Amino acid sequence: MKVLVIDIGGTHVKVLATGQPERREVPSGPGMTPRQMVAKVRTMTRNWPYDAVSIGYPGFVHRGRPVAEPHNLGRGWVGFDYRKAFGKPVQVINDAAMQALGGYRKGKMLFLGLGTGLGSCLIVNGVVEPMELAHLPYRKGTFEDYVGLRGFERLGKRKWRKEVRRVVETLAAALEPDDIVLGGGNVKKLKELPPGCRAGDNNNAFLGGFRLWEGAATGAALKPARARRVRKAAPSVVA
Numbered sequence: 502m503k504v505l506v507i508d509i510g511g512t513h514v515k516v517l518a519t520g521q522p523e524r525r526e527v528p529s530g531p532g533m534t535p536r537q538m539v540a541k542v543r544t545m546t547r548n549w550p551y552d553a554v555s556i557g558y559p560g561f562v563h564r565g566r567p568v569a570e571p572h573n574l575g576r577g578w579v580g581f582d583y584r585k586a587f588g589k590p591v592q593v594i595n596d597a598a599m600q601a602l603g604g605y606r607k608g609k610m611l612f613l614g615l616g617t618g619l620g621s622c623l624i625v626n627g628v629v630e631p632m633e634l635a636h637l638p639y640r641k642g643t644f645e646d647y648v649g650l651r652g653f654e655r656l657g658k659r660k661w662r663k664e665v666r667r668v669v670e671t672l673a674a675a676l677e678p679d680d681i682v683l684g685g686g687n688v689k690k691l692k693e694l695p696p697g698c699r700a701g702d703n704n705n706a707f708l709g710g711f712r713l714w715e716g717a718a719t720g721a722a723l724k725p726a727r728a729r730r731v732r733k734a735a736p737s738v739v740a
Contacts, residue, residue, distance in 0.1 A: 505551035505589075506710030507542055508596060509559055510686075511573030511617030511650075516542055517707040518549045524707065533574045535581040543587075554587050555710030557596035559618070561633055565593050572636075573617050592713045595631040597684075598622040602629055602712055603705030604682045611678035612701070615665065616685035619645040623676060634672065644668055653687065662691055669695040 503519040510529060517524040527541045560578070561569040567578050583591045594602075597620025601612030605624045614620025619635040635645035646652055647664040656664065665683075673681060683694060684701030694700060702708075 502553060502714055503551045504553050504555055504711050504714050505542075505546060505549065505587075506555045506557070506599075506707045507538075508557040508599070508706040508710070509538065509571075509574070510596070511559060511571075514538055514542065515706070516546060517704075517710075518546065518551045519711065521549060524704075529574060531573060531575065534577045535583070535586070536577070537575075539583075539586040552589065553714055554583070554589050554591045555599065555713045556583060556591060556593045557599035557706055557710065558593050559596045559620075562593055562595045562598075562631065567593060594629075594709075594713060595622065596620060596706065598629050598631040599709040599713070600684045600701060600706040601682065601709065603708030603710075604684065604701045606680065608679035609677070610680040610682060611672065611676055612682045612684060613669065613672070614685035614701075615648060615683060615687040615690075616650070618649045619668075620685065621672075623678070639668070639671075650687065653690065658690060665691060666695045669698060673697065 505516065505518045508515040512529060513526045514529050515524050515526040525545045527545060529538070558567050558571070558578070559573065560567055560571040570576055570578055583593060597612060597614045600614055600620065601610065601622035601624055604612065608626065610624045612620070612622040612624070621632040621634040623630045623632055635649070636643045639647060647656070648661065648668050652664065653661045669681065681698045682701045683691075683698050684705060688700050
């Protein structure tokens with residue numbers, strides 16, 4: 502099966518398909534609607550063959566369907582028929598969960614995505630538990646206000662790095678993970694990773710999207726993954 506993976510972000514939509522050597526991307530932004538996203542993706546991938554689609558969605562997803570509009574894009578994402586739009590089978594999962602799935606090894610892993618906002622996901626023994634920590638109260642705002650892109654621009658690099666460390670320590674103390682992965686485009690802005698953390702690979706979102714379709718019929722638990730290699734098993738996904 503050839504899979505097209507779509508990673509929807511607040512600034513770009515990135516795509517990669519099975520067997521393709523390089524990803525492609527287009528700008529997104531606060532005015533992008535799902536129809537615009539589909540049109541741009543179909544144009545970008547018109548010469549790519551694929552049988553199924555994985556979508557990493559920047560918002561809350563329940564049973565494979567978006568149930569809340571994204572904070573950093575346009576409107577109309579909830580209730581949109583993605584399968585009809587692409588004419589292929591589609592699986593939708595929270596974007597942080599998809600990226601976390603690509604970087605999972607074993608045990609209890611906490612994933613935090615430092616991007617336009619703050620993505621979050623917990624994977625426990627192969628079971629994916631998407632989380633919405635970004636908008637929980639933190640100091641004089643929310644977690645996202647301090648470690649998302651707006652926080653970086655407001656605080657500056659030095660103070661932002663301190664807030665990332667503080668947020669990681671706060672969430673690690675509450676959730677007690679065995680492994681902490683920091684992903685997202687802003688990880689490169691960190692001078693050093695907080696203690697107990699490792700950086701996620703930029704391609705983990707795509708790897709997670711491919712994994713969604715592996716062993717889908719069996720629902721087998723995800724096995725420890727070697728670097729950049731996908732095992733022939735899929736996790737139990739709670740989305």
